[in-house]
Amino acid sequence: MPVNYATPAADQLYAVAGVRLGVAEAEIRKKNRRDLTLLALDAGCAVAGVFTQNRFCAAPVQLCRQHLASGKDIRALIINTGIANAGTGEPGRLAAQATCDAVAARLGVVAEQVLPFSTGVILEPLPVERLVAGLPAVAADLSADNWHAAAHAIMTTDTVAKAASRWFTVNGRTVTITGMSKGAGMIKPNMATMLGFLATDAGIAQPLLDRLVKEAADASFNCITVDGDTSTNDSFVMIASGQSGVTFASESDVGWAEVKAAIVAVSVELAQAIVRDGEGATKFITIAVEGGKSTEECRQIGYAIGHSPLVKTAFFASDPNLGRILAAIGYAGIADLDVDGVRVWLDDVLVAENGGRAAAYREEDGARVMAQAEITVRVDLGRGAAAARVYTCDFSYDYVKINADYRS
Numbered sequence: 001m002p003v004n005y006a007t008p009a010a011d012q013l014y015a016v017a018g019v020r021l022g023v024a025e026a027e028i029r030k031k032n033r034r035d036l037t038l039l040a041l042d043a044g045c046a047v048a049g050v051f052t053q054n055r056f057c058a059a060p061v062q063l064c065r066q067h068l069a070s071g072k073d074i075r076a077l078i079i080n081t082g083i084a085n086a087g088t089g090e091p092g093r094l095a096a097q098a099t100c101d102a103v104a105a106r107l108g109v110v111a112e113q114v115l116p117f118s119t120g121v122i123l124e125p126l127p128v129e130r131l132v133a134g135l136p137a138v139a140a141d142l143s144a145d146n147w148h149a150a151a152h153a154i155m156t157t158d159t160v161a162k163a164a165s166r167w168f169t170v171n172g173r174t175v176t177i178t179g180m181s182k183g184a185g186m187i188k189p190n191m192a193t194m195l196g197f198l199a200t201d202a203g204i205a206q207p208l209l210d211r212l213v214k215e216a217a218d219a220s221f222n223c224i225t226v227d228g229d230t231s232t233n234d235s236f237v238m239i240a241s242g243q244s245g246v247t248f249a250s251e252s253d254v255g256w257a258e259v260k261a262a263i264v265a266v267s268v269e270l271a272q273a274i275v276r277d278g279e280g281a282t283k284f285i286t287i288a289v290e291g292g293k294s295t296e297e298c299r300q301i302g303y304a305i306g307h308s309p310l311v312k313t314a315f316f317a318s319d320p321n322l323g324r325i326l327a328a329i330g331y332a333g334i335a336d337l338d339v340d341g342v343r344v345w346l347d348d349v350l351v352a353e354n355g356g357r358a359a360a361y362r363e364e365d366g367a368r369v370m371a372q373a374e375i376t377v378r379v380d381l382g383r384g385a386a387a388a389r390v391y392t393c394d395f396s397y398d399y400v401k402i403n404a405d406y407r408s
Contacts, residue, residue, distance in 0.1 A: 002277040003284040003373055003393065007161045010148035014165045014176045016199040018042040018241025022141035023153040026134030028127060029082025029120060034153035036131060038138040039077040039197070040107060045241045046206050047074040047115070048213040052234035058086035059096040059126075060116040061233060067100075067112050075113040077197065077237065078103045078131075081156050081182075085118040085126040086232035095128040102132045106139050119182065119195055119233050120156055151180040154195055157402055158182055162273040164266045170255040173246045175202045177262055181270040183226075183277075196221060196236040196270055202259055203242030205249045212260060213238040220267035223299070224391045225306045226278035238263075275391045280398030283315050286376045286391055293384040297334055301379060302390030304332035309395060315375065316394035320366030322351050325377060334381075341382035346375065 019041055026036040041047070049068055051061045067074070078099055085092045100114040107114075118126060141149075151161035165178040183194030204212065217236050248256045276284050287305050292298035305311055305328045314321045325344060330337075344352040346369040351361055369375055 002160050002273070003281055005160065005162075005273050005276040007148075007151065008163055008165065010145070012165060013145075013147040013151075013163050014167055014178050015144035015147075016176050016178050016239075016241060017144070017201045017243035018045055019199045019239060020142040020144050021146035021150040022138045022143065023146065023149045024134045024137035024141060026080065026130050026138075028080050028130055034149070035081045036134045036138050037079040037150045037153045038103070038135075038142065039079075039150075039239075040139075040142050041075050041077075041239060042241060042243070043073060043075070045074065045239055046204055046209045047237065047239050048206070048209040049115070049235060049237040050213055050217050051236075052232060054232045054234070056087060056232050058084055058118060058122075058233040059088055059092035060085055060099075060118045061235060062093065063096045063100065064115045064117070064235065067115055070112045072110070072112045074115060075109045076103050076107055077115045077117065079117040079119075079154050079195065080126070080131055081118075081154055082120040083118060083124050083126045084120045084122045084233050087123040088125055091125060095126040098128050099126075099131055102135055106135050115237065117195055117233070117235055119154070122232055147178050147180060151182075154180065154182040156182065157279055159277055160273075162270055162277065164269040164273075166262060166266060168258070168262060170202070170246050170258055173244055175200065175244050175246050175259060175262075177266050179266050179270050181274060183274040194221075194234055194274060196267070197239070198237070198263065198266060198270070199239040199241065200259070200263065201241050201244035201246075203244070203247030204240035205247075208248060208250065209238060209240055212263065215260075216264050216267040219264050220271035221274075223389055224271050224275050225303060226275060226281070226393055236267075272391055275393050278393035278399075279402045280396040280400075281393035282373070282396050283394040284374045284391070285315060285393060286374075286389060287379070288376060288387070288389050289379045289381065290387040291381040291383060292386040292388070293381075295386045295388050298381070298386050298388035299390060300334065301329055301332045301381065302388055304328040305377060305379075306390045306392035312392070312395035315370065316396045318367065318370040320346070320363060320370050322346070322366060326352055329379065337381065338383070343380045343382065345378040346370070347372075
């Protein structure tokens with residue numbers, strides 16, 4: 001079960017004017033499950049995305065990049081689960097193109113206006129004929145209030161659907177933001193996310209949206225890790241329909257700071273939901289690193305701690321074997337780090353200072369914190385003013401079971 005997370009009810013996920021969603025069972029890999037999702041966008045929507053930096057990126061990622069770079073008005077997103085269409089060479093690229101061709105024909109647009117997304121097993125061919133056969137059903141299901149069903153349809157090893165929504169008033173008008181994400185394992189984004197989709201009815205100029213999607217990813221999906229693996233299919237896409245009547249052309253526009261903060265907050269909520277539902281996770285861990293010379297070195301320390309199997313298994317066992325945290329800080333790659341200036345806390349319990357165990361630290365205090373479902377590890381590097389956060393989870397027996405049985 002996810003750590004302190006439940007999927008919002010359908011009526012808590014607000015429709016975004018200009019965006020309709022449909023789902024269907026296409027039997028991409030398994031029968032009797034919703035595995036095909038279509039987002040149809042009204043004309044005039046601005047769309048931006050960031051994608052995996054894995055060199056073995058999937059065929060749909062390659063095509064998404066091309067279609068976004070073409071400058072054409074994006075009118076549809078098509079998402080399948082079960083098969084990732086990654087490691088499939090030229091046949092995979094042809095399958096992704098055939099998917100776009102079929103969706104375009106169904107909606108009366110051109111193929112360059114369609115963005116394809118796939119998630120699931122790598123190195124297996126996408127049964128594009130099943131996907132195409134499912135298009136009539138998924139198109140017939142299109143509805144503005146279908147976010148709840150769509151969040152379920154993009155799942156793979158997720159145990160719960162992940163979605164978030166909010167609305168607020170800007171300049172006397174209501175702005176809506178709704179998003180969904182999927183992911184539970186193979187999580188250490190390097191751009192990007194697993195699959196994430198966020199839409200708003202605010203109007204955001206394309207250059208501003210291009211910057212925002214990167215900034216939102218850096219503040220959210222680029223701050224999480226379950227197991228340190230960067231997927232071949234990671235994609236985070238942002239849609240701005242402009243149908244609220246609230247529009248932004250530059251960062252100096254009145255109300256932009258509020259809209260940007262809300263979009264980043266929804267992105268963080270979606271990203272944290274992935275960690276809370278990490279494969280086999282029983283604990284949600286925030287690693288807050290401060291006192292660094294740069295944000296990047298703070299994040300480097302945070303990821304070293306968050307990736308360590310020894311640290312993660314200690315958290316699962318509620319074992320305050322805290323030397324593992326110090327070891328991870330030490331091997332993070334900060335060559336000139338003065339370890340005598342580093343301090344480490346578990347929540348409010350000072351664990352280490354002056355190069356060793358804090359004089360006031362007691363084992364029972366560490367054990368008390370480690371037993372909690374949510375834990376904060378705070379590290380002060382004592383060498384600057386920069387800070388960063390990384391969100392991670394523990395490693396349990398179930399992580400191995402889930403990934404050992406994934407293809408069965």
